[in-house]
Amino acid sequence: GQQLNQSPQSMFIQEGEDVSMNCTSSSIFNTWLWYKQDPGEGPVLLIALYKAGELTSNGRLTAQFGITRKDSFLNISASIPSDVGIYFCAGQGNTGNQFYFGTGTSLTVIP
Amino acid sequence: DVKVTQSSRYLVKRTGEKVFLECVQDMDHENMFWYRQDPGLGLRLIYFSYDVKMKEKGDIPEGYSVSREKKERFSLILESASTNQTSMYLCASSLPYQPQHFGDGTRLSIL
Numbered sequence: 328g329q330q331l332n333q334s335p336q337s338m339f340i341q342e343g344e345d346v347s348m349n350c351t352s353s354s355i356f357n358t359w360l361w362y363k364q365d366p367g368e369g370p371v372l373l374i375a376l377y378k379a380g381e382l383t384s385n386g387r388l389t390a391q392f393g394i395t396r397k398d399s400f401l402n403i404s405a406s407i408p409s410d411v412g413i414y415f416c417a418g419q420g421n422t423g424n425q426f427y428f429g430t431g432t433s434l435t436v437i438p
Numbered sequence: 439d440v441k442v443t444q445s446s447r448y449l450v451k452r453t454g455e456k457v458f459l460e461c462v463q464d465m466d467h468e469n470m471f472w473y474r475q476d477p478g479l480g481l482r483l484i485y486f487s488y489d490v491k492m493k494e495k496g497d498i499p500e501g502y503s504v505s506r507e508k509k510e511r512f513s514l515i516l517e518s519a520s521t522n523q524t525s526m527y528l529c530a531s532s533l534p535y536q537p538q539h540f541g542d543g544t545r546l547s548i549l
Contacts, residue, residue, distance in 0.1 A: 336478070360537050369442070369528055369540035370481075415480065417537075424469060424488060424535055430480035 329354060333416055333429030341437050346403040348432045350416030358419040359399040360426065361390050365412045373414075374401070406436050441465070442541035444529050450547045457516040459544050461529030468534055470512035472496075472504060475526040475543070487512055488534070519548045 333350045340346060350359070358377055362370035374385050376392035376399060383390055387404045399416055416429040445460035463470065469488055473481040473496075483496030485504040493504050501523060505513045512531075516523055524547050530538035 333480075358535075358537075362540075367542075369530075369542045372537050372539070375537055419535070425483070425486070426538060428473075428481040430478065 329418075329420070329427040331416060331418060331427055331429040333432055335432060336430070337433040337435070339435045339437065340406055342406060342408060344406055346406055346410070346434060347400065348402075348414060349398060349400045350418070350429045351398045352418055352427075353397070354418075354420050355396040356418035356420050357396075358426075359390070359392050360417040360419075361388075361399070361401050362415040362417065363412050364415065364431075370413075370415055403434075406434075408436050408438055410434060411436050442529055442531055442539050444527075444541040444544050446544050447542065448545050448547075450549060451516075451519050452549055453520060455516075455519050457519050457546070457548075459514040459516075459527055459529075459546070461512045461514070461531075461541060462510050463512075463531035463539070464510065465531065465539075466509065467531035467539075468509070469532045469538075470506065471530040471532075471538060472502075472512065472514045473528045473530065474498070475528055481528065484514065521548050524548045 361373045364370040374390040379396045381392040389402045391400045413431045417426040419426045441464045443462045471486040472484045487493045487506045503515045527544045529541045532538040
């Protein structure tokens, strides 16, 4: 199946720092999603992007749909301990109903 | 709010057993999905279904089967469990072409 390259694989940051992560695909996507998975829980949708160039915020989170439609970015400003978790990107192309997921970025915030 | 409920949070079974993982959603979603999640590999799609009695293989269907007799319920079956099927299993549902909503997962151990 389609593979999304998500980086970095893991991050260890101090509380208050900003975080950036990204996701790239070999194919063009029409929709990009960002999910967060808390320890022991299922992934929860954070942000959905539907148009190339779109920039969307959800509190301290901001995500962008890359202009080439082959990448997406997630930024977290002023991190706090509850930001800890695994962040997944997901993309949907022209062929069918399916979303493809990245391998995840594990975020650790040090108080 | 969408609710996707997986029948067990933790399950321990023996090699060779037939194992059933159940998933129920309460939002009348057409699409349902089963993933497994392993460290460093992200979410890998096992099977999905777009309608009752309909199923499609995902990226890693070997050793698994599924059943969708009712719209709200999607079952994953391990025909003869093996130790390499020890993993976290996530169920998801969605409307067509819309973001997926996940359950909290079943952590399955095969001894």
